[in-house]
Amino acid sequence: MEFSSSLPIYIQIMNLIKTKVVSGEIDRGEKLPSVRELSKELKVNPNTIQRVYQELEREELVKTQRGMGTFVTEDSLIISHLKQSMAAAVIDRFFREMENLGFQPDEIKKMISERFMEGNE
Amino acid sequence: MNKMKNIVEINGLAKHYFRKKALDQLNLTIEEGKVVGILGPNGSGKTTLIKILTGLLRQTGGEVRIGGYKVGVATKSIVSYLPDRNFLYKWMRIKDALKLYQDFYEDFDEKKFEALLDFMKLEKDMKIDTLSKGMHEKLNLSLVLARDAKLYILDEPIAGVDPVARDQILDAIIGNFRENSSMIITTHLVRDMESILDEVVFLKDGRIVLAGNAEQLREEKGKQIDTIYKEVFGA
Amino acid sequence: MLKYMKYEIRGTYKFILGILALVFILLAGMYASSNQEGSLFHSVQIFMPIGVMLLFGAALIAFLYIVGSFRKELYEDSGYLTFTLPLTGNQILGSKLIAALIWFIGLGIAVALINFLLMMIFSPFHIYHLSQLFLVKSFFVCKFLSVGIE
Numbered sequence: 001m002e003f004s005s006s007l008p009i010y011i012q013i014m015n016l017i018k019t020k021v022v023s024g025e026i027d028r029g030e031k032l033p034s035v036r037e038l039s040k041e042l043k044v045n046p047n048t049i050q051r052v053y054q055e056l057e058r059e060e061l062v063k064t065q066r067g068m069g070t071f072v073t074e075d076s077l078i079i080s081h082l083k084q085s086m087a088a089a090v091i092d093r094f095f096r097e098m099e100n101l102g103f104q105p106d107e108i109k110k111m112i113s114e115r116f117m118e119g120n121e
Numbered sequence: 122m123n124k125m126k127n128i129v130e131i132n133g134l135a136k137h138y139f140r141k142k143a144l145d146q147l148n149l150t151i152e153e154g155k156v157v158g159i160l161g162p163n164g165s166g167k168t169t170l171i172k173i174l175t176g177l178l179r180q181t182g183g184e185v186r187i188g189g190y191k192v193g194v195a196t197k198s199i200v201s202y203l204p205d206r207n208f209l210y211k212w213m214r215i216k217d218a219l220k221l222y223q224d225f226y227e228d229f230d231e232k233k234f235e236a237l238l239d240f241m242k243l244e245k246d247m248k249i250d251t252l253s254k255g256m257h258e259k260l261n262l263s264l265v266l267a268r269d270a271k272l273y274i275l276d277e278p279i280a281g282v283d284p285v286a287r288d289q290i291l292d293a294i295i296g297n298f299r300e301n302s303s304m305i306i307t308t309h310l311v312r313d314m315e316s317i318l319d320e321v322v323f324l325k326d327g328r329i330v331l332a333g334n335a336e337q338l339r340e341e342k343g344k345q346i347d348t349i350y351k352e353v354f355g356a
Numbered sequence: 357m358l359k360y361m362k363y364e365i366r367g368t369y370k371f372i373l374g375i376l377a378l379v380f381i382l383l384a385g386m387y388a389s390s391n392q393e394g395s396l397f398h399s400v401q402i403f404m405p406i407g408v409m410l411l412f413g414a415a416l417i418a419f420l421y422i423v424g425s426f427r428k429e430l431y432e433d434s435g436y437l438t439f440t441l442p443l444t445g446n447q448i449l450g451s452k453l454i455a456a457l458i459w460f461i462g463l464g465i466a467v468a469l470i471n472f473l474l475m476m477i478f479s480p481f482h483i484y485h486l487s488q489l490f491l492v493k494s495f496f497v498c499k500f501l502s503v504g505i506e
Binding site for chain 3: 175176177193194195197198200202204206207208209210211212217221224225226
Binding site for chain 1: 343
């Protein structure tokens with residue numbers, strides 16, 4: 001995996017996992033790869049993965065059971081909240097970047113509607 | 122939270138030659154389970170430091186302890202060293218090297234070695250002097266990682282090998298990670314290795330100019346270790 | 357330490373065998389031609405000194421080789437292996453010296469045997485060969501002592 005320089009690696013990996021969970025690519029209650037497996041796959045230090053899982057557990061997205069592994073939460077409420085906040089972050093970023101380009105809110109609204117209509121044809 | 126044991130403790134290490142200070146008042150500790158990158162250009166003292174840790178050179182001053190022992194026969198049994206060159210005897214076949222490691226190192230795991238050989242696509246009957254550079258590197262690494270040592274010292278493990286071999290080597294290193302061992306890796310190919318390093322130490326003219334947890338440094342400076350390296354050692 | 361000697365011997369035996377083969381061929385040649393009337397070697401005055409020089413040469417080459425291999429280890433890449441093995445410097449040195457000793461004695465005995473063998477086959481000047489053998493033996497002893505002193 002190519003890592004960008006702007007964020008710590010462990011945060012980038014957390015985001016990767018979060019994305020997969022909210023999109024459904026990883027199911028509720030599904031078992032995540034072991035620390036060792038994932039570190040091999042992503043080519044990072046296992047301590048980094050360890051930290052990823054710890055932080056995700058702190059955010060209550062996953063639960064680690066000794067000897068069994070790390071599992072995604074069964075709680076769909078948590079997942080949908082996460083989905084909402086991740087979406088909000090994307091939208092914020094979108095608006096920020098559009099404003100940087102000099103667009104006003106109404107112009108942005110218009111462009112979005114047009115884009116949707118194109119999509120539906 | 123139990124205190125992590127230190128596998129390596131270096132205090133005031135110095136190595137002086139007639140006119141030159143190769144190492145100057147170096148202090149460094151390495152905890153169990155950590156992968157530490159020693160980064161620096163040629164002449165920075167990297168090689169000298171490694172040679173002292175492996176017992177190939179004697180220090181001029183200061184103290185070095187590995188696993189509590191002073192450098193000597195005791196440390197050689199718990200340190201698994203990968204030099205940056207082809208160090209096996211030219212007359213050997215791979216199975217001879219296997220035998221040698223078995224003979225001298227109690228912590229050598231034959232099964233692990235065979236698994237690594239397999240992974241690297243090498244065979245026991247091969248003659249050492251017919252191996253390509255990449256195959257050599259992979260063989261040497263297999264021997265070194267098949268030992269259950271307290272400290273692994275890898276000197277430029279991926280320098281001069283093709284990208285495919287490089288990946289295999291990195292995979293083997295990551296896959297070999299043990300909780301109660303530590304690893305020291307020296308490299309100038311920082312970009313390829315930085316994501317597997319826990320901590321980094323920048324060595325310049327025999328002194329440590331910057332050291333710390335890799336992720337923390339990335340966060341603090343908002344840059345990759347690779348970029349920090351270029352800044353520290355300047356174009 | 358015994359374990360290391362195994363490797364030291366495996367590293368050097370080919371060269372020693374090579375010298376032995378060379379000596380054998382040259383000596384055989386000398387013995388064979390010494391039986392022929394017109395040959396250079398028919399006369400004792402020539403055969404013996406040349407024979408001695410040959411053996412001296414072989415001993416010298418073996419000696420220089422062993423010394424060379426000590427030096428080589430210090431400068432070549434294989435030193436990275438040898439000197440990081442869990443052995444003390446003395447153990448390594450001791451192994452090499454004993455291996456050298458084994459070669460010298462072995463070489464001496466082998467050469468003596470070759471001489472006997474060739475004598476049986478060609479049987480020229482018996483008496484002179486016995487004295488030659490003595491010279492050879494004492495040579496090797498001196499060589500070993502000088503290496504030991506070094």
